[in-house]
Amino acid sequence: MSETALSQADLQQIRRDLHQIPELALEETKTHAYLKALIVQWQTPWVEIREVPELPTALLVRVQGTQPQRTLGYRTDIDALPIEEQTGLPFASKHPGKMHACGHDMHMTVALGVLHHFCMTQPKDNLVFLFQPAEEEEFGGKKLYDLGVFKDEWRPDEFYGLHDNPALPAGQIATRQGTLFAGSCVVRIVFSGAGGHAAMPHLTNDALLAAASFVTSVQSIVSRNLNPVDAGVVTFGSLHAGGSVGNIIADEAKLIGTMRGLTQVNLEMMMDRIQRIARGTAETFNVDVDIELEQGGYQPVENDPDTTARFIDFMEQDEASDFTIVDSAMTAEDFGYLLHQIPGTMFWLGVNDPSHNLHQAVFSPDEAALLPGIQSITRFLTWRMAQN
Numbered sequence: 001m002s003e004t005a006l007s008q009a010d011l012q013q014i015r016r017d018l019h020q021i022p023e024l025a026l027e028e029t030k031t032h033a034y035l036k037a038l039i040v041q042w043q044t045p046w047v048e049i050r051e052v053p054e055l056p057t058a059l060l061v062r063v064q065g066t067q068p069q070r071t072l073g074y075r076t077d078i079d080a081l082p083i084e085e086q087t088g089l090p091f092a093s094k095h096p097g098k099m100h101a102c103g104h105d106m107h108m109t110v111a112l113g114v115l116h117h118f119c120m121t122q123p124k125d126n127l128v129f130l131f132q133p134a135e136e137e138e139f140g141g142k143k144l145y146d147l148g149v150f151k152d153e154w155r156p157d158e159f160y161g162l163h164d165n166p167a168l169p170a171g172q173i174a175t176r177q178g179t180l181f182a183g184s185c186v187v188r189i190v191f192s193g194a195g196g197h198a199a200m201p202h203l204t205n206d207a208l209l210a211a212a213s214f215v216t217s218v219q220s221i222v223s224r225n226l227n228p229v230d231a232g233v234v235t236f237g238s239l240h241a242g243g244s245v246g247n248i249i250a251d252e253a254k255l256i257g258t259m260r261g262l263t264q265v266n267l268e269m270m271m272d273r274i275q276r277i278a279r280g281t282a283e284t285f286n287v288d289v290d291i292e293l294e295q296g297g298y299q300p301v302e303n304d305p306d307t308t309a310r311f312i313d314f315m316e317q318d319e320a321s322d323f324t325i326v327d328s329a330m331t332a333e334d335f336g337y338l339l340h341q342i343p344g345t346m347f348w349l350g351v352n353d354p355s356h357n358l359h360q361a362v363f364s365p366d367e368a369a370l371l372p373g374i375q376s377i378t379r380f381l382t383w384r385m386a387q388n
C-alpha cells in the first residue's frame with residue numbers, strides 16, 4: 001500500500017476484508033487482529049498503539065502532534081449484527097448468521113484512512129483514535145470510559161465520529177446542532193403462564209395471548225403518552241412463544257424490544273410506561289411477568305454547540321466537501337454516552353443505497369463514499385489544528 005495516501009483500491013480491499021469477518025459485540029477478535037496488523041504496518045515514531053486488557057477487542061491509537069494545543073478524538077465502532085447476509089456479493093460475510101449490516105466495516109475503513117494520513121504526515125495537534133467494540137449491544141463506549149481509558153494524554157478535548165447513511169449520496173457529510181440520534185433502551189419481557197390443550201383454554205393461562213395484547217398496547221405509549229410534537233418509537237423485533245404446533249396453548253412468551261426518544265426525559269417516561277403496561281397485562285391475563293431494562297439505555301447523541309458550529313462552518317465553506325444539514329433520526333448510538341462526557345460532534349456519511357436501510361440483510365453501501373469521506377474528515381481535522 002502507498003506510503004502517502006491510500007488509494008480507492010486499497011480502501012476497497014480493506015473494507016471488503018473487514019466485511020467478510022463480521023463479529024458480534026465483544027467477540028471482535030479477528031477484526032481487532034486485522035486492524036492492529038495494518039496499524040502496526042503504518043506505525044511511525046509519533047504513533048502509539050494501546051490495548052485494553054479488560055476489553056481485549058478494543059484498540060486505541062495515539063498520534064503525537066508536533067505543536068499540540070489540544071487532543072482531537074476520532075471514534076469508530078467495529079462490531080456487526082446477527083443477520084444472515086443476502087447481498088449475493090462476492091465478498092459477502094464468511095461468518096454464517098453475522099453481517100456488517102450497519103456499515104461498521106465502512107466506518108472502520110474511513111477511520112483507518114484518516115489514521116493512515118496522520119501516520120504518514122505528523123499532525124500539529126495530538127489525535128486519539130478509538131476502535132470501539134460493542135456499539136450495537138453491550139455499551140462498548142461506556143465500558144471503556146468507565147474503565148478510565150480516556151485519562152491524561154489519552155483524553156480527547158473534542159471527540160468526532162460518524163455513521164453511514166444509505167439515504168444520502170455517497171460521500172456526503174451531514175449533521176445538525178443539538179440531538180442527532182435518539183436515546184434508546186432495550187427491553188426484555190417474559191410472560192409465564194400455564195400451557196395446555198387448545199380446546200380447553202379455560203384451564204390454561206395463555207402467555208402468547210398476553211404477549212400479543214402487550215405488543216399492541218405498548219403502541220399507545222407514542223400515541224397517547226408522548227407529547228405529539230416530540231418523537232418516539234416503540235418496536236418489538238422479537239417474539240417467541242409456543243412450540244411447533246397450533247393445538248397447544250403456550251406457557252411462555254419471550255419478547256425483546258427497543259424504545260427510543262429524542263430526550264432522556266421522554267426515554268425515561270417510556271421506560272416507566274412499558275413496565276406498567278407489562279405488569280398490567282400480566283394481571284389482566286393472570287400470568288407472571290419478568291421485565292429487564294438494559295442498564296438505563298443508550299443516551300441521546302447530543303452534539304456539542306461549539307464543536308458542531310465549527311464543524312458545520314468548515315464543511316459549509318469547504319468547496320471539496322458535499323455537506324448538508326439534516327433532521328434528528330431515531331437510530332441510537334453508544335457514542336451518545338461518550339458525547340455526554342467529552343464535547344464533540346457526530347455526523348452521517350452518505351453511502352447511497354436508498355432502496356435499502358441499515359440492519360437489512362441486503363444493505364450494500366457504496367464504496368465510492370470512502371475516499372471523499374476520508375478526505376473531508378482529514379481536511380476538517382487539519383483545519384481545526386490550525387485554529388487557536
Ligand SMILES: CC(=O)N[C@@H](CCC[C@H](N)C(=O)O)C(=O)O
Pocket residue numbers: 102135136137163184185186258259298330331332333334358
Ligand atoms: C445506528 C444504529 O442502527 N444503532 C443501533 C443501536 C442499538 C442500540 C440498542 N441495542 C437498542 O436496540 O436500543 C440502533 O438500533 O439504532
